[in-house]
Amino acid sequence: MRMKNFDADIIIVGGGLVGAALALALKKTSLSVILLEGRAPCLDFDLSTWDQRVYAISRASRQLLTQIGAWQRIRPERLSPICSMKIRGDAVDALLEFNALESGVDELAFIVENRELQRALWLALADCSHVDIITPASAQALSVDLEAATLTLADQRQFRARLVVGADGAQSWVRGQAGIQASTKPYAQFGVVANFAIEKPHYGCAQQWFKTDGILAWLPLAEQKMSMVWSCDAELKNELLNLSPSQLAAKVAQAGNASLGELTIITPPAAFELKLNQIEQCVKPRLALVGDAAHTVHPLAGQGVNLGFGDVAELADLLTKTHPERIGDYLVLRRYERARREPVRLMQSVCDGLQQLFNNHHPVLMRLRNFGLGFTNALPWLKRQLIRHAMDS
Numbered sequence: 501m502r503m504k505n506f507d508a509d510i511i512i513v514g515g516g517l518v519g520a521a522l523a524l525a526l527k528k529t530s531l532s533v534i535l536l537e538g539r540a541p542c543l544d545f546d547l548s549t550w551d552q553r554v555y556a557i558s559r560a561s562r563q564l565l566t567q568i569g570a571w572q573r574i575r576p577e578r579l580s581p582i583c584s585m586k587i588r589g590d591a592v593d594a595l596l597e598f599n600a601l602e603s604g605v606d607e608l609a610f611i612v613e614n615r616e617l618q619r620a621l622w623l624a625l626a627d628c629s630h631v632d633i634i635t636p637a638s639a640q641a642l643s644v645d646l647e648a649a650t651l652t653l654a655d656q657r658q659f660r661a662r663l664v665v666g667a668d669g670a671q672s673w674v675r676g677q678a679g680i681q682a683s684t685k686p687y688a689q690f691g692v693v694a695n696f697a698i699e700k701p702h703y704g705c706a707q708q709w710f711k712t713d714g715i716l717a718w719l720p721l722a723e724q725k726m727s728m729v730w731s732c733d734a735e736l737k738n739e740l741l742n743l744s745p746s747q748l749a750a751k752v753a754q755a756g757n758a759s760l761g762e763l764t765i766i767t768p769p770a771a772f773e774l775k776l777n778q779i780e781q782c783v784k785p786r787l788a789l790v791g792d793a794a795h796t797v798h799p800l801a802g803q804g805v806n807l808g809f810g811d812v813a814e815l816a817d818l819l820t821k822t823h824p825e826r827i828g829d830y831l832v833l834r835r836y837e838r839a840r841r842e843p844v845r846l847m848q849s850v851c852d853g854l855q856q857l858f859n860n861h862h863p864v865l866m867r868l869r870n871f872g873l874g875f876t877n878a879l880p881w882l883k884r885q886l887i888r889h890a891m892d893s
Contacts, residue, residue, distance in 0.1 A: 508534040508632065509824055511651055511661040513639055513674050515540075517555075517614070518791030518808035519667030520621035523631045524568035525816035531824060532630055534659055536637040536651075541618045547578075550695045551613035552767050554719060554727045556582065556706070558609055561809040565620075569627070573620035574612060580722045581607035583704035590711055607704070611719050611727065642677040649786040649828065663828040665788050665815070670777055672793035678784050685776040689714070690737040692730040694769040695721065696749060699761025702726055707756065716755055726760060728752055737771050776848065783837045786828035790815060795844050803847050814839050 510526070512519045515537030523535045557565070565571040585598040585608060600608050625631055638654040642664065649664040666674025675682065702720040709716040714732030721727055730740065730752070740748060749763040777796040782789040791808035815836050819827050826832050 506648060506661055507659040508532045508661045509827060510534070510663045510665060510819075511536065511649070511659055512665045512667055513651070514667035514669065514791075514793070515622075515633065515635065516667065516669065516791070517617055517621065517805060518812060519665070520618070520625060521564065521568060521570070521809060522665060522667060522790060522812045522816060524570060524621065524624055524628065525564070525812055526819065527568065527628050527630055529630075529820050531819065531827070533632070534661065535625070535631055535633045536639060536653075537633065537635040538638060540633075540635045541615065541622055543619045543622060545615060545619075550721065550725065550727075550767050551615045552693045552695065552727075552770050553614035554611050554721070555614065555617065555805045556609045556719065557612055557617075558803075558806045559605070560813075561806045562610060564809050564813050565617075569624040570617070570620045573623045574616055577722055578613060578616045580611040580720045581704050582609045582611060582706045582720060583607055585706045585708070587708045588710065590709075608706075611706075611721060639673055642674065644784070644786050661786075661828075662824065663786055663788065663819075663833075665790060666793040667790050668793055670775070670792040670796050672789065674787070675779070675789055675793050678787050680779055680781060680784070680789070683778045683780075685778075687731075687774040687776065689731050689733055689774045690771045691774055692732060692737055692740050692769055692771045693728065694748065694752075694765060695725060695727050695767040696752065696763040697725050697766050698763060700759075702760060707759065709756065711755070716752075718756055718760070725766065730755075731774060741769055741771060778848065781837065782840070783830065783833035785830040785833075788815060788833050788836060794840075795848065797848050807844060807847055810843060811836075811840055 509531040511534045512523055513536050515523075515535050519535065519537070523533050526533055562571055581600075583600045587596040587598075588594060598608060600606060625633065634653075639651055640654045640656075641652040643650045643652075644664075648660045648662060650658055650660045651664060652658050664674065666672050666678075668674055701724055702718075704720050706720060707718045713736055714730055716731075717729045719727045719729070730736075732740070740751070743751060745765040745768075748769060749765050753760070753763045775796060777792070779789070779794065782794040790811040792804070794811060795807060797804050797807065818832070818836050818839075822832055
């Protein structure tokens with residue numbers, strides 16, 4: 501019988517948040533990992549500046565990050581707890597509020613910058629003997645046979661493994677190489693992001709407005725600052741990007757009813773297109789997809805990265821309990837796919853439904869959505885169920 505030679509048990513393509521987390525989640529196993537990343541993240545950045553991309557990390561994601569040794573490496577001064585949330589419609593009485601104390605927890609979530617979380621994950625990876633990081637690395641070809649998956653880089657180096665995991669984002673190269681088609685639904689919307697210094701303290705309160713011209717979110721940052729995400733159409737996106745810093749700050753403050761007083765922009769605005777990506781399968785023999793490579797959602801609920809960390813927890817648990825020789829077996833990987841299908845589709849359906857409901861000018865739907873916010877706010881038991889589901893996702 502021919503010897504099966506492998507360079508590693510698992511090759512992870514993509515060293516972003518989800519790919520790095522998966523590599524760390526396997527540290528207590530006997531599995532060896534090659535982590536491929538096109539460009540290593542900057543681990544030493546100016547702490548007087550702020551990242552435009554921030555995430556709301558759920559309780560479940562924080563537990564995972566703690567278990568894999570990354571959460572402890574996030575600098576406390578860059579973390580901001582969400583202690584309460586206020587969600588408003590486009591009517592005066594359309595208000596839904598959540599409070600950590602009422603939910604029996606210290607905080608609902610934490611806001612952390614993309615680069616700070618990436619830094620923490622890579623610092624933790626530096627202590628992992630089971631992970632071989634190759635960067636810069638550009639994948640060129642992927643082939644799969646009964647025994648192994650072979651990945652070829654642009655410099656013609658080849659690596660052979662029992663399993664390849666695509667953690668390479670919404671435009672996943674691995675997904676394309678596997679012939680897995682993504683069903684893409686453009687929202688005809690853009691997410692405009694920017695950070696501001698604020699006049700009044702936010703007290704850890706995240707605010708969101710469902711408006712006729714889009715969905716506006718203010719997320720609390722440390723040091724009396726906040727991060728804005730404005731999901732809007734192309735016309736408003738272009739207007740926001742073309743405003744001067746003072747004009748943009750004034751417009752954002754006005755849109756939020758000046759609830760944080762005067763705003764001062766501290767990072768220039770940027771925009772990204774919003775799409776819903778759905779795929780029918782996220783595994784094939786010797787291949788699995790995680791994070792945005794497997795699914796994307798509208799950012800209105802802030803759950804995209806938490807879904808990715810949910811993929812990590814499920815796949816790592818499965819691989820930990822599986823004999824190394826079988827980690828690439830299709831029937832084994834199908835268990836991961838089945839376990840993730842319901843939570844992913846539920847989150848996609850909820851976010852997509854809310855986007856359609858609130859991005860609609862029909863007078864009946866406008867009254868219905870505003871009534872729904874106020875009605876839910878009057879039911880404490882329902883609010884507790886909703887917030888606990890979000891925290892544990």
